[in-house]
Amino acid sequence: MEKLKSELRSSLLAASDVSITDERVWKLPVVLYDVSFDRVKRLKMDILMKMLLFAFQESEIRRAATLADMLMVEELFVRDLMEKMQRTGLIELQKKGYGLTAKGFDYLEKGIFDEEIEGEATVISFSAVHDEYLLPSLQEYPEAEERTPRYRYDGVRGSLKKDRMQKLLAKEMVYPAEDNFQIIATDITACIEQETVFVPCLEFQLYDRKQDIFYARVWNTLKGSWDETLAKQIEEREVVKWRKAMEDREAALASTE
Numbered sequence: 001m002e003k004l005k006s007e008l009r010s011s012l013l014a015a016s017d018v019s020i021t022d023e024r025v026w027k028l029p030v031v032l033y034d035v036s037f038d039r040v041k042r043l044k045m046d047i048l049m050k051m052l053l054f055a056f057q058e059s060e061i062r063r064a065a066t067l068a069d070m071l072m073v074e075e076l077f078v079r080d081l082m083e084k085m086q087r088t089g090l091i092e093l094q095k096k097g098y099g100l101t102a103k104g105f106d107y108l109e110k111g112i113f114d115e116e117i118e119g120e121a122t123v124i125s126f127s128a129v130h131d132e133y134l135l136p137s138l139q140e141y142p143e144a145e146e147r148t149p150r151y152r153y154d155g156v157r158g159s160l161k162k163d164r165m166q167k168l169l170a171k172e173m174v175y176p177a178e179d180n181f182q183i184i185a186t187d188i189t190a191c192i193e194q195e196t197v198f199v200p201c202l203e204f205q206l207y208d209r210k211q212d213i214f215y216a217r218v219w220n221t222l223k224g225s226w227d228e229t230l231a232k233q234i235e236e237r238e239v240v241k242w243r244k245a246m247e248d249r250e251a252a253l254a255s256t257e
Helices: 002-012 047-058 064-071 075-087 102-110 162-172 228-256
Strands: 018-044 091-094 097-100 112-127 132-134 181-208 213-220
Touching: 002 018, 002 181, 002 213, 018 162, 018 228, 047 064, 047 075, 047 097, 047 102, 064 075, 075 091, 097 102, 102 112, 112 162, 112 181, 132 162, 162 181, 181 228, 213 228
Parallel strands: none
Antiparallel strands: 018 112, 018 181, 091 097, 112 132, 181 213
């Protein structure tokens, strides 16, 4: 931690007009959740599937053999594909024959097909101070010592928001497209609260003489980066106090001269 602090201090003081007026280390409470979720393989729809969906859209078809004759394709291929489309909710048996579902129309229009694959699990963190769910950017991160003071502006935890976890997974757990498909996270199947950990944060209070401004920088070890949210919270509450302290020191020095 001391090595990291030294490196951060050096980077902040690279600007000749900047000085560090105070440094602090404190711990931030973060709740960890073990989250399991379903996944799908998203593929570009092949020609045969498109042809079948178009046929179900335009014709009254009840048997795979009928469709196989129309398209001059092996009946076995058609039957297997029909079973897959029915299982994934693209088609359904209606009064006059198989027809497209709303999902089927949507997929046909977009030219994609989602195939369910084995689910996966990950850890999601929640910081009440940020009101934010995150996939920790680092596999390992330091935990604060017990004697380290807690962050002075703790947030309110509130209730678990699975919908926000779902959006996070949908956004972040997308693997790069390869061979015309992507692996995408879908529904959360389990969410178990693991523990609350305390991660150390390094706070620097700074003064820029050239611009005559006070500001804060906070290094969040969970994110492995500067944390603008924490810095802003501190600035909003304390910058006026920092300036008054400087003015008081200057006045005291002037009075002794």
